[in-house]
Amino acid sequence: MSDPLTPPKRKDPLVVTHAGHVPPALRSRAATAMAARAGLGRFVLQVCDDCARATYPQRDRCPFCWGELSWQDQPDGAVIEAQTTIRSSIDLFFKDHLPWRIGSARLDAGPMATVHLHGDVGQGDRVRMELKLDRSGNPALFAMPEKETPHMADDPQLRVFTADPKYRRILVTDGRTETGQAVAEALLKAGAKTVFLGNADPLMRYPGQDRIEAAPGIEPVRLSLTDTRSIAALAGQLGGRVDIVVNTAQFARQGGVGFGGNLNDLQSGLDLEVTGLMRLAQGFAPALSGRSDDGDRSAAAFVDIASIHGLTGRAGFAGSSAAAAARLSLLASLRGEMARTGIRVISVLTGPVDDGWHQNVPPPKTAPAQIARAVVTALQQGQETICADEVAKDVLTRWQDDPLLTIREENK
Amino acid sequence: MTNRMGKFSIDRRAYDDVVITTPVSLPYVRFSEQSAHWWIGRALRALVDGSGIEARDIDGFCLSSFTTAPDTAIGLAEHLGLSVRWLDHVPLGGASGITGVRRAARAVQSGDCDVVACIGADTNQRGSFGNTLANFSRFSQDAVYPYGAGGTNASFALIARNYMEQFNVSREDLGRIAVAQRSNALKNPNALMKEPLTLDQYMNARPIADPIHLYDCVMPCAGAEAVLVMRQDTARACGIAGARLRGSIERHNARSIEPMQTSGGWVEDVGELYSMAGVGPDDIDVVQTYDDYPVICMMQMEDLGFCRKGEGAEFVRSHDLRIEGDFPHNTSGGQLSCGQAGAGGSYVGLTEAVRQVLGTAGDTQVKGANLALASGFGMMTYTRGLSSCAVILSGEGA
Numbered sequence: 001m002s003d004p005l006t007p008p009k010r011k012d013p014l015v016v017t018h019a020g021h022v023p024p025a026l027r028s029r030a031a032t033a034m035a036a037r038a039g040l041g042r043f044v045l046q047v048c049d050d051c052a053r054a055t056y057p058q059r060d061r062c063p064f065c066w067g068e069l070s071w072q073d074q075p076d077g078a079v080i081e082a083q084t085t086i087r088s089s090i091d092l093f094f095k096d097h098l099p100w101r102i103g104s105a106r107l108d109a110g111p112m113a114t115v116h117l118h119g120d121v122g123q124g125d126r127v128r129m130e131l132k133l134d135r136s137g138n139p140a141l142f143a144m145p146e147k148e149t150p151h152m153a154d155d156p157q158l159r160v161f162t163a164d165p166k167y168r169r170i171l172v173t174d175g176r177t178e179t180g181q182a183v184a185e186a187l188l189k190a191g192a193k194t195v196f197l198g199n200a201d202p203l204m205r206y207p208g209q210d211r212i213e214a215a216p217g218i219e220p221v222r223l224s225l226t227d228t229r230s231i232a233a234l235a236g237q238l239g240g241r242v243d244i245v246v247n248t249a250q251f252a253r254q255g256g257v258g259f260g261g262n263l264n265d266l267q268s269g270l271d272l273e274v275t276g277l278m279r280l281a282q283g284f285a286p287a288l289s290g291r292s293d294d295g296d297r298s299a300a301a302f303v304d305i306a307s308i309h310g311l312t313g314r315a316g317f318a319g320s321s322a323a324a325a326a327r328l329s330l331l332a333s334l335r336g337e338m339a340r341t342g343i344r345v346i347s348v349l350t351g352p353v354d355d356g357w358h359q360n361v362p363p364p365k366t367a368p369a370q371i372a373r374a375v376v377t378a379l380q381q382g383q384e385t386i387c388a389d390e391v392a393k394d395v396l397t398r399w400q401d402d403p404l405l406t407i408r409e410e411n412k
Numbered sequence: 413m414t415n416r417m418g419k420f421s422i423d424r425r426a427y428d429d430v431v432i433t434t435p436v437s438l439p440y441v442r443f444s445e446q447s448a449h450w451w452i453g454r455a456l457r458a459l460v461d462g463s464g465i466e467a468r469d470i471d472g473f474c475l476s477s478f479t480t481a482p483d484t485a486i487g488l489a490e491h492l493g494l495s496v497r498w499l500d501h502v503p504l505g506g507a508s509g510i511t512g513v514r515r516a517a518r519a520v521q522s523g524d525c526d527v528v529a530c531i532g533a534d535t536n537q538r539g540s541f542g543n544t545l546a547n548f549s550r551f552s553q554d555a556v557y558p559y560g561a562g563g564t565n566a567s568f569a570l571i572a573r574n575y576m577e578q579f580n581v582s583r584e585d586l587g588r589i590a591v592a593q594r595s596n597a598l599k600n601p602n603a604l605m606k607e608p609l610t611l612d613q614y615m616n617a618r619p620i621a622d623p624i625h626l627y628d629c630v631m632p633c634a635g636a637e638a639v640l641v642m643r644q645d646t647a648r649a650c651g652i653a654g655a656r657l658r659g660s661i662e663r664h665n666a667r668s669i670e671p672m673q674t675s676g677g678w679v680e681d682v683g684e685l686y687s688m689a690g691v692g693p694d695d696i697d698v699v700q701t702y703d704d705y706p707v708i709c710m711m712q713m714e715d716l717g718f719c720r721k722g723e724g725a726e727f728v729r730s731h732d733l734r735i736e737g738d739f740p741h742n743t744s745g746g747q748l749s750c751g752q753a754g755a756g757g758s759y760v761g762l763t764e765a766v767r768q769v770l771g772t773a774g775d776t777q778v779k780g781a782n783l784a785l786a787s788g789f790g791m792m793t794y795t796r797g798l799s800s801c802a803v804i805l806s807g808e809g810a
Binding site: 023024025026027028030031056057058081082083084085086087088089090091093094100101102103104106111112113114115116123134136138140 | 541542545546547550551553554555556557558559560561562563565566567569570571573574577618619620621622623624671672794795
């Protein structure tokens with residue numbers, strides 16, 4: 001079993017914050033391709049198109065027959081053949097996280113791999129391999145106990161590869177919506193210490209306000225993503241105390257481009273969702289980055305929830321899909337920046353949300369509870385991209401398979 | 413009689429009268445403000461001074477180094493004013509020296525050139541060891557170094573742990589190797605380690621990556637090792653003594669090496685090594701194995717035929733590995749006690765073996781040593797040491 005995390009003590013303001021280094025980040029293109037799949041929570045290896053044998057480490061041709069390699073999901077079982085505890089390292093990140101346990105795993109898929117070990121696994125054990133992302137956004141094989149063990153998620157080595165909400169303080173940007181409230185509640189249920197719940201307009205009441213603001217752990221804060229000064233003020237006040245930021249802001253309006261589009265809606269949507277995202281990042285990214293390795297309760301993640309149709313555009317929701325597209329693009333760039341500071345940038349993709357702005361859309365639609373579940377799962381797993389529901393999953397799968405076809409289909 | 417190595421193999425030709433002369437071991441330093449270029453230049457000067465051969469008569473150059481970037485052998489040839497008609501750069505880590513010498517031997521044997529300067533040298537500036545670790549190989553970058561950044565210590569820890577469990581080897585057994593080498597090193601004025609080492613000290617040393625502890629590790633340092641390779645008639649004309657190259661092998665990424673390494677590529681070629689030399693393991697007077705870690709020495713004692721696989725622990729328990737012992741091993745103190753000057757470390761056993769069979773090893777001389785075996789091991793590009801090599805040398809008396 002792992003030692004359960006204890007609620008972190010109040011930080012001594014005189015102690016120098018531990019700098020957030022990232023582990024060695026130099027990788028080949030093939031390893032980067034593995035990272036892209038790891039980000040989706042898949043366990044993949046390269047398999048030869050000709051001889052069908054799996055290979056690892058990441059290669060550019062098959063070592064058995066020199067055939068072409070492609071990424072395929074693989075069985076995730078393995079046996080730990082040898083283990084060691086590293087007690088000396090010259091790397092700035094690992095040096096401060098010693099001792100660090102690694103092992104040699106014989107993967108059920110065939111190859112041997114050097115892997116990180118969960119505290120509950122050791123030499124001779126059968127394990128379940130997970131393909132995680134490390135703090136620099138690179139792929140990392142992590143050996144988990146085959147069966148759930150007590151406080152498994154609290155393992156200190158595992159915590160380096162996740163952004164588990166437990167004991168963390170989280171800013172949810174828009175508490176006025178059903179989605180924002182569902183996310184806040186799910187985070188508290190997952191062990192978050194505090195959820196700072198944004199409200200752009202404190203003078204206006206909103207549905208569910210009494211209930212959510214009375215929930216233990218909720219701290220309402222004034223925050224408007226369309227107001228740079230409100231973000232700066234909140235960042236100044238909370239920057240050093242927020243460990244995770246979850247941006248739930250959304251401005252979905254029906255309309256086309258040449259027909260039935262409303263320019264004001266487009267501008268409002270872009271201002272809230274796109275410029276707002278950049279305002280939020282500029283307000284909080286530096287503070288998150290500065291605390292990315294600050295003990296058990298280090299800053300860990302920046303989460304953004306956007307429509308899957310940012311990838312494709314969508315007939316009838318052209319403007320809000322355009323905003324989602326811009327949002328996904330900004331987020332990808334932010335991810336590249338934060339990979340240098342050890343903060344995970346997570347994208348939660350949704351279908352049409354089951355709210356007042358999608359009344360005319362036939363089901364299936366994405367329930368706020370599904371979005372909330374996806375946020376928690378992505379944080380707990382350290383996953384980079386997650387689909388909140390079947391609609392998002394379906395569009396993403398088709399888009400990965402044939403992007404141009406999917407764009408046509410979604411805009412018919 | 414030689415082994416048939418592959419479907420298309422023929423009997424390998426002997427090296428006839430090829431000799432290795434002028435073993436140079438420059439005194440190492442822990443950190444050097446000088447470049448690898450400086451160390452290589454100094455080694456060239458020592459080769460010329462030691463042999464009396466004129467610089468213009470060196471017409472072959474074989475270089476091994478991790479720290480000449482962005483230069484390779486050709487850049488060094490210009491930097492140091494060498495004009496050669498045979499040039500090689502052997503980037504095989506601990507297998508560089510022996511591999512380089514056996515290639516040079518064929519070049520001088522066939523007349524492609526006459527005198528080859530073979531040099532292994534590296535500088536060690538603050539940070540250069542880290543650079544070598546972080547940039548060692550693509551597999552290491554992608555799939556080993558980011559796993560705790562323990563460097564070679566961590567990778568060899570996994571090999572050692574598995575080997576020790578499989579063959580019932582204790583840390584004491586491995587400690588015998590390190591302790592005997594330190595005893596030898598105390599007779600070598602160039603060794604960086606000057607203090608005696610007891611088995612107790614070995615056992616109680618700081619853990620680095622279990623089961624690897626401090627005295628299982630080499631100390632990175634700066635330095636250079638070098639030899640000349642030429643034909644016997646050239647050596648005679650210059651009035652210098654040379655060690656004859658009696659047999660040699662090399663092997664890379666051997667198919668017989670298991671994913672969890674318990675042996676090196678020697679096992680595939682060792683028969684050929686001895687048959688080419690016309691001798692057996694029992695005839696060897698002094699052995700220099702590649703000693704990046706004692707466990708690798710033990711593996712070589714098995715793989716090179718001094719005992720069977722799994723008997724290494726019993727072998728070191730029942731033999732005295734010191735200069736005066738019944739199995740003189742790593743008589744200069746090896747890298748474990750002299751320090752590891754990067755690729756220079758691949759020449760440590762070779763230069764000492766040449767001195768031993770020429771009778772010029774001074775205080776580390778094994779009495780009557782006439783046949784020496786030196787082996788090399790290198791390139792942990794992922795989780796196994798990929799390159800293995802060995803030579804058998806004899807003195808004038810053989």
